[in-house]
Amino acid sequence: MKLETLKQVNAERAARRPVIVVTDVANGDQRLVKARDIATDPLGAELSRQLRMGKSAMIESGGKKLFLNVYAPTARLVIVGAVHISQALAPLARSLDYDVTVVDPRTAFASPERFPDVPLIAEWPDVALPPLNIDHYTAFVALTHDPKIDDPALLHAFERDCFYIGALGSRKTHAKRAERLKAQGASDADIARIHAPIGLSIGAVSPSEIAVAIMAEITAELRLPKEGETQTAKVQAA
Amino acid sequence: MLNRDEDILQAAENWQKAGHGVALATVVETWGSAPRPAGSSLVINDDGTFLGSVSGGCVEGAVVTEALDVIASGKPKMLEFGVADETAWNVGLSCGGTICVFVEKVGQS
CATH class of the missing domain: 3.40.50.720 (NAD(P)-binding Rossmann-like Domain)
Incomplete structure (x- = not known):
């Protein structure tokens, strides 16, 4: 995980805004999706479902195994x-x-x-x-x-x-x-x-x-x- | 009340800023009765100090060892632990489940 990604995750969590980190587990490629960007994301449906349940999960998309790590604020x-x-x-x-x-x-x-x-x-x-x-x-x-x-x-x-x-x-x-x-x-x-x-x-x-x-x-x-x-x-x- | 993963990721950032090599290990898949759900994580620094958990304590030792390799190489690794594993006697999950743990270095450019 890039330091910049980690910093952003921590900043969003401190502000009680949900964030999801998407990791391609084959090579470690990673991107961060903020709550406001979920609707327009290519994985929008999967991201919003996982966020609603507050659950991290592995999914398959385009032949890749992607891990969606959900950081939802404590209710x-x-x-x-x-x-x-x-x-x-x-x-x-x-x-x-x-x-x-x-x-x-x-x-x-x-x-x-x-x-x-x-x-x-x-x-x-x-x-x-x-x-x-x-x-x-x-x-x-x-x-x-x-x-x-x-x-x-x-x-x-x-x-x-x-x-x-x-x-x-x-x-x-x-x-x-x-x-x-x-x-x-x-x-x-x-x-x-x-x-x-x-x-x-x-x-x-x-x-x-x-x-x-x-x-x-x-x-x-x-x-x-x-x-x-x-x-x-x-x-x-x- | 419960502080879940909060302090763990902040610790990762703080260690990194203090000049430590840091790795993040995250449960990414579970089968059967796994002790900790997907998303549970452990952070490890190059002193071997760690925070958090990926199991009930069954496999943390092995994860820390692998994490030190990942800090050195910079290459992420996928680890699998379960009773079927040949090293089960040493580091298997007594609950009978299987977990996959993704280990990555923090601070890769």
């Missing part, structure tokens, strides 16, 4: 609301390799006793969220049920490219929330980004089950092909 989960569901959600998300942050201005909720080993920010969303630099590899959930906290948090998420936004509440609650958010400038497209009621429909009852439903929905959003993206050849078992 993050930002949880607004240090509530009972969050106490189940935070450790579950961590076991799925997410970096988790919990935000709640109510210090009685956001306490280390309730959230051992989880980074907690006991501030209002307008203070807590901007420094988190929420990016594409971030899932964002609002769970407080309190419009004073959830609404500004969701408005912040709309300004970001996070791959998932979810909010707790029934259809009725969500309809009211949509009205409030629109009154504060949110568009229909913004509202459509919110998964609500939150989580896959699995009949979840307990906080832990709701946490499972949420992480299942987030996983699907992260891993399944987007509409229009073709699912091509099977991936090599790894």
Whole structure:
């Protein structure tokens, strides 16, 4: 690997931008593909599939064996609301390799006793969220049920490219929330980004089950092909 | 939380800048129950110091030895390890899988 390639890989990783190194294993020839160039790359379909799954793999193309080494940023989960569901959600998300942050201005909720080993920010969303630099590899959930906290948090998420936004509440609650958010400038497209009621429909009852439903929905959003993206050849078992 | 391969590649860059010969070994293919998935890597410098892993510790010693050759020659190499390998007794994978490891020098012009 050329030093220049290694430097670029490290720079992209530091900036939390995905990058893929394509190596011809017969002779060591190598090139680096940045996320924004994948769509126009000759190997675009293969590259985007591997990136979506966050998996490196060997492929064959034009009679060559090419190794696609995928460097995807660690996914993050930002949880607004240090509530009972969050106490189940935070450790579950961590076991799925997410970096988790919990935000709640109510210090009685956001306490280390309730959230051992989880980074907690006991501030209002307008203070807590901007420094988190929420990016594409971030899932964002609002769970407080309190419009004073959830609404500004969701408005912040709309300004970001996070791959998932979810909010707790029934259809009725969500309809009211949509009205409030629109009154504060949110568009229909913004509202459509919110998964609500939150989580896959699995009949979840307990906080832990709701946490499972949420992480299942987030996983699907992260891993399944987007509409229009073709699912091509099977991936090599790894 | 888990820092996966982050520090490994940064170490490779730092070692290279400090004037070391450096090689990068990466798992590129696996069959059966391999301990580490494709993309797992190990960086080695010319002192024999290494970081990361390509297996559960079963074949790292052999990879380091080969990596020193690659640092010297500058030519990449493909290594295969598995129970069927004749050197299995020494460096085979106890889990019964097979892995291919691509070893390349860092800093080739």
